Structure formats: C-alpha cells, structure tokens
Amino acid sequence: MDVIVIGGGIVGVATAYQLHAAGHRVCVIERHATVAQGATYGHGGAVLPTPLDVWFGPTFMKTARAPRGGIVYKPGFDSATRRFMQRLARLAEHDAFCAQYRRLKPLVDVARETMEAIETRLGLDFEQTSGVLHVVRHARDWEEAQSALDLLREFEVRHHVLSADECGEIEHSVPTDPAFAGGVLFQQERMANCPLFTKLLKQSLEDESGVHFKFGRAVATLRLDNARAAVELAPAEGERSSSRDVDVVSADAIVVAAGAGSLALIERSGLRLPLHPARLFALTAPIAYEERAPHLTVVDTTKRITMTRANQRVRVAGAALVQPERDVAKPPAEPLAKAATAALAQATHDWIPGAARISAAHAWDGIKLLSPDGLPVVGQALHPRLFLNFGHGPAGWGLACGSAKVIADLVSGTAPGVPPDTLAALRADRFVD
Structure with a gap:
C-alpha cells in the first residue's frame, strides 16, 4: 500500500519506519525543512515512562x-x-490512576520491544x-x-x-x-537524545527504496473517499495559491502524526477531540x-x-x-x-x-x-483509510515507537500486539459520550 504520514517528528518518523518494515511505500510530509524541528526538538529525554513519569495521577x-x-x-x-x-x-484518585496506567502498560511493553529491535538492527548511538x-x-x-x-x-x-x-x-x-x-x-531506565534518534532513523529510511520525504510543505486538507485517500498541500513559502493548480498527493491510507498541528487538520475533516x-x-x-x-x-x-x-x-x-x-x-x-x-x-x-x-x-x-485521560490517540478514525497517532505528551518518546508499530499493524490488517482494552483506550472514539 501507499501511505502518507503527516508529520516529521519522532511519531511520524517512527511510524514511517514501521510502515516501511511492514512492506508499505511511505511518503512523509513535514512543514519544516527537516525532521525533529517541532516538539521533538525540545524533548526532555526520558525514553519510556514509568508510573512516576506519566502526566496524570496523584x-x-x-x-x-x-x-x-x-x-x-x-x-x-x-x-x-x-x-x-x-x-x-x-x-x-488511586483506583482511576492505577486502572489507566494498566491500560497504558501494554503499549509501553510494545514500545520497549520495538526500540530494542530498532537498535539491534541499526546499531544506533543516540547518546543513551x-x-x-x-x-x-x-x-x-x-x-x-x-x-x-x-x-x-x-x-x-x-x-x-x-x-x-x-x-x-x-x-x-x-x-x-x-x-x-x-x-x-x-x-x-534510560535517557537519550530524542532529536538525534529521529534524525538517525530518518537517515536509515533515506537509504531504503519506497520511502520519500517531502519537506517544507504543510497539509491544508484531507481528502477521503471509498477508492482513495489524498492530501491537499498548502502552497510552499513564496508561492501563490491557485485553485487551478492544487498540489495533491494520493495514497491508499493517511496517518496523521503532526503533533499539535493534528487537531486543526482533523477538525477540518469533521472530528473534534478534547486534547x-x-x-x-x-x-x-x-x-x-x-x-x-x-x-x-x-x-x-x-x-x-x-x-x-x-x-x-x-x-x-x-x-x-x-x-x-x-x-x-x-x-x-x-x-x-x-x-x-x-x-x-x-x-x-x-x-x-x-x-x-x-x-x-x-x-x-x-x-x-x-490528553484529558493521559493516553495518546492511536488508531483508525472517521474513515477506513484515516489513522491517527498523536497526543503522547512529554513522558517518554519511546511510546512513539510502540504506537507506530500498532499503526503499522492496523494499516496492514494485522492484529496489534496490545490487548483489546488497551486498543480501545487509545482510539479516538473513546471520547464520544
């Protein structure tokens, strides 16, 4: 399948890596000139969160x-x-905190396994x-x-x-x-350089066929129909917009992994989330x-x-x-x-x-x-061809590697390696009353 990943931070690059590993062709679209320029750049360094690190609880x-x-x-x-x-x-409250962390823990485990696999395969040194x-x-x-x-x-x-x-x-x-x-x-437990890891992962993908990075372009609109998915790109800096010459990238599926920019993008498609x-x-x-x-x-x-x-x-x-x-x-x-x-x-x-x-x-x-419940948004939403992967918060960038694996499994039609209650707790529709 052809998959568009919107966002070149740790979440987007990790998602591209897992999608490529699953056999898909990937186009990463990032509004900055290279990867790891937004929130990823300022990450504190914690690789995976313990119950003392998550941004919720007593x-x-x-x-x-x-x-x-x-x-x-x-x-x-x-x-x-x-x-x-x-x-x-x-x-x-004690019981609510413990129950929520128990839902998160399988994603932490998948993230740890996924990071170990990446390090073993690529031999990366990212100041661990x-x-x-x-x-x-x-x-x-x-x-x-x-x-x-x-x-x-x-x-x-x-x-x-x-x-x-x-x-x-x-x-x-x-x-x-x-x-x-x-x-x-x-x-x-480890600390490491998150921007460096992201850049090294991007370099490994550039050496592979079937992965393309499109920098300096922002996504203006998502286009979703039964046969195909596409994104409409905003004009590049210095370009004039023209309704007759719209830059559109098509694919079989779209993954929104644009961090804080994700909310406005999916709202234009009709989904409002309380993050x-x-x-x-x-x-x-x-x-x-x-x-x-x-x-x-x-x-x-x-x-x-x-x-x-x-x-x-x-x-x-x-x-x-x-x-x-x-x-x-x-x-x-x-x-x-x-x-x-x-x-x-x-x-x-x-x-x-x-x-x-x-x-x-x-x-x-x-x-x-x-997120108001402390968990990221990971999974399918709105349309069979649209997937979301954002809202991980400041605690543990390694979670991005775990959620990327979940997304790659979902896009591939494979059962993710987390239990159903964790998968349900990550889905966007959990916020629907």
Missing part, C-alpha cells in the same frame, strides 16, 4: 488543597481549558545513558506516590526505594539538607562545576521536571504552561515565560545546586498535546 495533578505540580495554569475565563483540567484531575533517580520533596507527595510504587511492584519493574540519605549517597549532586521525603532509583495544547519549556545550560554535575538523571517527580547531563551541558525540561488554546498559539507572554523558566531554574537549585550555569542557559519552548 503526584502530577494535585488536589484542591495543594497547588498543581509542574503546571503553570492560566485558564482565564476559558471554560474548555477548565473542563480539560477537571477531567485530567479525575485521574488523581542509564539511571534515573526520582526525588520527592514533601511527605504528603511521598504518600501520594505510593500508588505508583504499587504499580511498579505489580508489574515487577526494577526499582529501588531510597531514603533521602541513600539518594545523596548514590547521586552526589543531590543535597540531603534540607531533608526530603525520599526517592526511587531506576538503574535500567489540549500545552507549552513546554527547556533550558540547556553549561556545566558550572564539574564536581557538582549529576551522573544520573534527576527527576522532580511532583513537578515532572527532568535534569540530565548531556556532555558538558545540563538539560532541564518540563514546566508546562496550560492556557486557552487561542493563547497557546501565540508566543507566551513574558511574565508567563519567566514563571515557567524560573520553575526550571528553581529545580536545578533545589536538586542539583551548582551543577548548571543557568545565567548562560539556552531557552526553548514548544507545544505538545496533552
């Missing part, structure tokens, strides 16, 4: 008695933004490092983290629960004064003092802020800004951007003091889609 969405963890929340009078956050807050230390400041947050620890034990995920002193012994950059509640060490864009921030700062630089990745569990050493730099990522959709589309107001980057800087001061020269940091921000 440690992430705080209760009414406590401020929201790592979110700068500015809904204004926008009811849609408030409804989104209220829906996400339902997963703070092992060892992630989650730290929790307050006793009440540690109590709320017990739901995640229960899931770690249930799924026999290798981890070590540590006291504050033990955290300091294992990771010398973490100060034990002032005292904090404790931490969880994952020695086998919400959020602006994520990152700082990349030079090492200040070598002896204070972390050798493990340190994660502020409650705020979902990740601090990772990358060569002679420290990358700090997180601090989601949630505001009305119309405001997310614009550059953030200076006070809000300062509040978000201040949260990142404060995390380095709290957990790895002296490690990063924040005054010389390079700042980045970009838009990611968050």
Whole structure:
C-alpha cells in the first residue's frame, strides 16, 4: 500500500519506519525543512515512562488543597481549558490512576520491544545513558506516590526505594539538607537524545527504496473517499495559491502524526477531540562545576521536571504552561515565560545546586498535546483509510515507537500486539459520550 504520514517528528518518523518494515511505500510530509524541528526538538529525554513519569495521577495533578505540580495554569475565563483540567484531575484518585496506567502498560511493553529491535538492527548511538533517580520533596507527595510504587511492584519493574540519605549517597549532586521525603532509583531506565534518534532513523529510511520525504510543505486538507485517500498541500513559502493548480498527493491510507498541528487538520475533516495544547519549556545550560554535575538523571517527580547531563551541558525540561488554546498559539507572554523558566531554574537549585550555569542557559519552548485521560490517540478514525497517532505528551518518546508499530499493524490488517482494552483506550472514539 501507499501511505502518507503527516508529520516529521519522532511519531511520524517512527511510524514511517514501521510502515516501511511492514512492506508499505511511505511518503512523509513535514512543514519544516527537516525532521525533529517541532516538539521533538525540545524533548526532555526520558525514553519510556514509568508510573512516576506519566502526566496524570496523584503526584502530577494535585488536589484542591495543594497547588498543581509542574503546571503553570492560566485558564482565564476559558471554560474548555477548565473542563480539560477537571477531567485530567479525575485521574488523581488511586483506583482511576492505577486502572489507566494498566491500560497504558501494554503499549509501553510494545514500545520497549520495538526500540530494542530498532537498535539491534541499526546499531544506533543516540547518546543513551542509564539511571534515573526520582526525588520527592514533601511527605504528603511521598504518600501520594505510593500508588505508583504499587504499580511498579505489580508489574515487577526494577526499582529501588531510597531514603533521602541513600539518594545523596548514590547521586552526589543531590543535597540531603534540607531533608526530603525520599526517592526511587531506576538503574535500567534510560535517557537519550530524542532529536538525534529521529534524525538517525530518518537517515536509515533515506537509504531504503519506497520511502520519500517531502519537506517544507504543510497539509491544508484531507481528502477521503471509498477508492482513495489524498492530501491537499498548502502552497510552499513564496508561492501563490491557485485553485487551478492544487498540489495533491494520493495514497491508499493517511496517518496523521503532526503533533499539535493534528487537531486543526482533523477538525477540518469533521472530528473534534478534547486534547489540549500545552507549552513546554527547556533550558540547556553549561556545566558550572564539574564536581557538582549529576551522573544520573534527576527527576522532580511532583513537578515532572527532568535534569540530565548531556556532555558538558545540563538539560532541564518540563514546566508546562496550560492556557486557552487561542493563547497557546501565540508566543507566551513574558511574565508567563519567566514563571515557567524560573520553575526550571528553581529545580536545578533545589536538586542539583551548582551543577548548571543557568545565567548562560539556552531557552526553548514548544507545544505538545496533552490528553484529558493521559493516553495518546492511536488508531483508525472517521474513515477506513484515516489513522491517527498523536497526543503522547512529554513522558517518554519511546511510546512513539510502540504506537507506530500498532499503526503499522492496523494499516496492514494485522492484529496489534496490545490487548483489546488497551486498543480501545487509545482510539479516538473513546471520547464520544
């Protein structure tokens, strides 16, 4: 089959890889000049999410008695933004959180297997490092983290629960004064360079026949009928539009994997989903003092802020800004951007003091889609020839490799390697009341 993949981020490139591996011919359409230029570029680096990493649950969405963890929340009078956050807050309850993570876990397993297969076949080096230390400041947050620890034990995920002193012994950059509640060490979980992985995967596809990348073009409209699927491209930069000369690419199927740009595209085809864009921030700062630089990745569990050493730099990522959709589309107001980057800087001061020269940091921000139930949208929608693959959020770019495999199986008419309840929990029609 001929398949169009819309989007050249990690999700789109991973989907193209799996479709090609399944024997399909693929055309990837990306509005930027190359891959990994949007949200993929600023990814924090966590490869696969544990129950402590997902962007839902009791440690992430705080209760009414406590401020929201790592979110700068500015809904204004926008009811849609408030409804989104209220829906996400339902997963703070223990049973709801555990049930939702159990639905996600099979996709995590497929993602891990798929990434191992890619690494074995291609021998890629994308700056992988092992060892992630989650730290929790307050006793009440540690109590709320017990739901995640229960899931770690249930799924026999290798981890070590540590006291504050033990955290300091294992990771010398973490100060034990002032005292904090404790931490969880994952020695086998990895951090890596997501943009580099995406570019290496793209290079491997360019060496194969049957894969074509079309850069610098945005998709304006989807065309779907019984016999064929097609996309209508917006004019290239500098070109005049003409109704008599419309650039159309046809195929047997379309996969929408355009990140935050996916929502407007599928809305024009008649499908509105309650996902919400959020602006994520990152700082990349030079090492200040070598002896204070972390050798493990340190994660502020409650705020979902990740601090990772990358060569002679420290990358700090997180601090989601949630505001009305119309405001997310614009550059953030200076006070809000300062509040978000201040949260990142404060995390380095709290957990790895002296490690990063924040005054010389390079700042980045970009838009990611968050789902009101914490799960991505993966599967068929609206039409037998249309497939969706987006909404993975900030936690674990390796999920893209798992969902790409699911999409390739669905396009090929093969039963995906996840159970039916997980597949149903990922479908777009789960949001239909």
